[in-house]
Amino acid sequence: MTKLHFIARREYPAAWAGTRTVLRIGEAMDAKTVEASRSVISVVALPRDSNHYGFVYGGTVMGLVDQAAYAAAIRHARQPVVTVCVDHLTFLRPIHIGDVITVRASVNYAGRTSMEVGVRVETERLETGAIEHVGSAYLTMVALDAQGTPTPVPPLALETTEDHRRFREAQERRTRQLARVGRAAETADG
């Protein structure tokens, strides 16, 4: 079930060779819409997913969040991507075994080589149809070439007011996050 991208640097799989997008100097990448990479994962929470309190184990949810973000980021970049930072992972309420967990991910921001992906986790109680928002997260993913070096991603084409708002908020989070890790001089736009 879990995709593996916990790979040490410079040990990238041979399969990644040839996935690199080669750009000539001065050539620009076509922008891609948020819609083009939107990703959804839905699973039924099974007893094997539970913690010792009888609810869904947080690590299971974190894995699903990372997978959905990975799918959205790689659909945007069409290159291998890794998670570099998880920001604001929030669990709002416990998830019951037997609920359907739906994880929706969309790219909020694309920089030069990084993307911020926003993720929303919802549950559906199958007996009643009740849907609840149970968690959210923002993940920063970086596209890598076959050598494991950050490589450019397409710009994000913003179509709706919502796209513009999410992009602005992602830029603000990026500025705060880079300052936290001592990269204050780096701005959201390069």
Ligand SMILES: CC(C)(COP(=O)(O)OP(=O)(O)OC[C@H]1O[C@@H](n2cnc3c(N)ncnc32)[C@H](O)[C@@H]1OP(=O)(O)O)[C@@H](O)C(=O)NCCC(=O)NCCS
């Ligand atoms: C991803 C990785 C290659 C980036 O290396 P780096 O030396 O920071 O590379 P760069 O300085 O070129 O930064 C690449 C991009 O990531 C962004 N970035 C780097 N660290 C970041 C952080 N902590 N938070 C947010 N963005 C970050 C940079 O701003 C840059 O974005 P931009 O190109 O859009 O402007 C490196 O950190 C790595 O290999 N990490 C391990 C990833 C991994 O294995 N993840 C799996 C889970 S453990």
